[in-house]
Amino acid sequence: MLTRSEVLAVRQASVSLSGHPILKDIDFALNAGEFCGLIGANGSGKTTLLRTVLGFVMPTSGSVTMEAGGRASIGYVPQKFILDPYMPMRARDLVALGLDGNRLGVPLPSRGRRRKVDEMLEAVEATPFADQRIGSLSGGQQQRVLIAHALIRRPRLLLLDEPLANLDIRSVAGIVALLRRVSRELQTTVLLSAHDMNPLLSVMDRIVYLAHGRAATGAIDAVVRTEVLSRLYGYHIDVVRVHGRVLVVAAEGEGDAQTAIQRDPVHVAQVP
Amino acid sequence: MTTLLSLVVAPGFFASEPVRTAAVIGGAAAIVSGVVGVFTVIRGQSFAGHALADVSSAGGAGAFLLGINPLSGFLLMGVLAATSMELVRVDRPSERDLVTGIVTGAGLGVAALLLYLNVTTSSTTGAAVTIMFGSMFTISASIVPLAIAVGLAALSAMGVLYRPLLLSSLDPNLAAVQGVPVRLIGLLHLIVVALAVALSAITVGAILSTALLIGPAAIALNLAKRPSVAIFLAAVIGVAATWGGILLAYDSYEWTGGHGWPVSFCIVALIFAAYVVVAEIRLGSRRQPEPGLKPRPREGRATTAG
Ligand SMILES: Nc1ncnc2c1ncn2[C@@H]1O[C@H](COP(=O)(O)OP(=O)(O)OP(=O)(O)O)[C@@H](O)[C@H]1O
Ligand SMILES: [Mg+2]
Numbered sequence: 001m002l003t004r005s006e007v008l009a010v011r012q013a014s015v016s017l018s019g020h021p022i023l024k025d026i027d028f029a030l031n032a033g034e035f036c037g038l039i040g041a042n043g044s045g046k047t048t049l050l051r052t053v054l055g056f057v058m059p060t061s062g063s064v065t066m067e068a069g070g071r072a073s074i075g076y077v078p079q080k081f082i083l084d085p086y087m088p089m090r091a092r093d094l095v096a097l098g099l100d101g102n103r104l105g106v107p108l109p110s111r112g113r114r115r116k117v118d119e120m121l122e123a124v125e126a127t128p129f130a131d132q133r134i135g136s137l138s139g140g141q142q143q144r145v146l147i148a149h150a151l152i153r154r155p156r157l158l159l160l161d162e163p164l165a166n167l168d169i170r171s172v173a174g175i176v177a178l179l180r181r182v183s184r185e186l187q188t189t190v191l192l193s194a195h196d197m198n199p200l201l202s203v204m205d206r207i208v209y210l211a212h213g214r215a216a217t218g219a220i221d222a223v224v225r226t227e228v229l230s231r232l233y234g235y236h237i238d239v240v241r242v243h244g245r246v247l248v249v250a251a252e253g254e255g256d257a258q259t260a261i262q263r264d265p266v267h268v269a270q271v272p
Numbered sequence: 273m274t275t276l277l278s279l280v281v282a283p284g285f286f287a288s289e290p291v292r293t294a295a296v297i298g299g300a301a302a303i304v305s306g307v308v309g310v311f312t313v314i315r316g317q318s319f320a321g322h323a324l325a326d327v328s329s330a331g332g333a334g335a336f337l338l339g340i341n342p343l344s345g346f347l348l349m350g351v352l353a354a355t356s357m358e359l360v361r362v363d364r365p366s367e368r369d370l371v372t373g374i375v376t377g378a379g380l381g382v383a384a385l386l387l388y389l390n391v392t393t394s395s396t397t398g399a400a401v402t403i404m405f406g407s408m409f410t411i412s413a414s415i416v417p418l419a420i421a422v423g424l425a426a427l428s429a430m431g432v433l434y435r436p437l438l439l440s441s442l443d444p445n446l447a448a449v450q451g452v453p454v455r456l457i458g459l460l461h462l463i464v465v466a467l468a469v470a471l472s473a474i475t476v477g478a479i480l481s482t483a484l485l486i487g488p489a490a491i492a493l494n495l496a497k498r499p500s501v502a503i504f505l506a507a508v509i510g511v512a513a514t515w516g517g518i519l520l521a522y523d524s525y526e527w528t529g530g531h532g533w534p535v536s537f538c539i540v541a542l543i544f545a546a547y548v549v550v551a552e553i554r555l556g557s558r559r560q561p562e563p564g565l566k567p568r569p570r571e572g573r574a575t576t577a578g
Contacts, residue, residue, distance in 0.1 A: 054448075054449060072450075072451060076449040078443060086493045086494070087314055087442065088499050088502035089498070089499055090497055093498060094442070097438065097446075101438070102436055102451050103435055104433070104434075104436065105431065105432055106434045107435060132497075
């Protein structure tokens with residue numbers, strides 16, 4: 001059940017893929033207009049959790065409840081978007097497909113449709129390359145077009161899987177600011193996965209931190225703490241804050257942690 | 273004007289009944305193949321398209337053996353193969369290729385048997401050549417209504433499927449989130465490919481139908497940056513190559529002293545030549561260095577020398 005302000009509730013959800021348990025007892029809810037970061041290392045289950053919210057994967061126990069409208073009111077930006085450079089499609093064609101790509105028949109030219117597409121392209125600052133083939137755009141430009149594609153139907157919930165991977169620092173800041181602005185303007189709830197929480201620290205209302213198939217969830221300051229994450233990882237780790245950045249590092253000499261760190265390249269990268 | 277035309281077009285071309293039938297059915301096959309082919313190429317299903325052609329040749333051979341209209345044979349086998357290929361659940365792309373390969377092998381095996389029976393019962397080798405490589409000037413005019421009906425059905429289906437098919441060709445996940453039944457759309461698309469292939473099979477032959485399906489689409493994808501333009505161009509290029517090929521083959525009776533070249537050869541040669549030209553132009557335009565970024569090696573060398 002959802003309370004009135006909730007858009008999505010994941011309750012004690014466990015997920016298995018081909019018989020292997022991947023996620024255990026994930027529990028969190030998102031309110032309308034909230035910005036939530038889904039943080040975890042490679043293989044921690046971020047994509048699996050997003051696919052569960054989308055209904056592509058069914059939880060083995062527990063539940064996922066969406067506000068009325070279900071999947072139709074979710075916008076989605078997938079992690080792996082492989083684009084053939086020969087795909088005969090301009091940025092604006094892809095955005096238009098977000099509006100009515102599920103309808104049968106050939107789209108008739110309509111002023112209303114064109115205006116909606118133009119507005120959306122403008123909102124994500126994609127107007128300058130709106131008429132270029134999507135295959136010829138840079139990663140950051142493609143990301144903006146995909147966000148426009150996902151947002152044009154005004155979804156209540158926007159899921160983005162690693163939209164910041166492969167972007168340089170300036171593009172990361174640009175996309176994060178864009179998402180924060182658009183989610184406020186459209187009252188869209190955002191659930192965004194990332195392996196590094198740092199670019200999101202200033203915008204996240206809530207965090208879902210995944211490790212070893214379990215999640216710690218809540219406000220950042222309640223989750224990103226030595227005790228909480230140590231309990232999640234199952235061994236002692238330190239949360240260090242320097243220069244406005246958060247580093248999650250394992251204590252030295254922790255045998256178990258050593259192997260875990262090798263599995264979690266994110267954390268290695270944060271130890272200079 | 274008349275003399276100029278008569279230089280290009282051998283006498284009797286427009287009056288010839290076989291030429292007219294070939295032009296109508298060939299044109300229909302080219303339009304349908306061009307439209308469908310654009311989706312086949314962007315979905316990475318060229319191999320599946322060729323597999324359908326190979327399997328449907330068994331249907332064509334069977335129809336010959338029974339003495340019925342070969343188009344219905346091609347259609348029946350093609351649609352059957354498309355359905356079975358799409359209904360086998362595959363988890364990996366390599367598995368998909370595997371299934372396609374096995375279906376192709378089985379289909380060609382049956383075709384080999386039926387063609388052999390054709391040869392032994394009627395003691396002609398004509399059937400094999402006609403089914404595999406086409407024989408446009410011998411198409412019976414009685415096939416025209418069925419061919420037109422199949423062509424119209426295929427084009428209407430593409431019109432109806434247009435947006436969901438485009439979206440699921442781009443990314444199946446994006447399509448599924450928008451409520452598109454991705455697998456059903458994939459199945460319907462492959463059935464329409466089978467219709468296109470059957471039409472091409474009675475014109476350029478089963479084996480060469482791939483050239484008409486993939487060639488014009490590949491050329492169009494080199495030129496267009498919008499889906500609708502790519503589809504339009506592919507259809508136009510297909511028709512131009514088909515009619516050009518028919519003309520070339522008709523004229524070739526004159527140059528070769530009555531033997532002539534097969535129409536299928538002429539069509540495929542035109543498509544291939546056009547592809548080479550377009551790909552070369554594209555490559556050439558990419559090879560040209562940007563004016564602003566051009567280094568100045570000659571001046572550099574001059575300084576060191578001086
Ligand atoms: N079909 C599958 N069958 C079995 N296990 C799977 C399957 N798909 C994924 N997994 C496993 O589930 C775990 C979580 O995968 P998932 O893709 O959700 O991780 P992720 O957090 O998105 O990683 P990344 O940061 O690399 O995208 C991984 O250990 C992976 O090996
Ligand atoms: Mg992932």
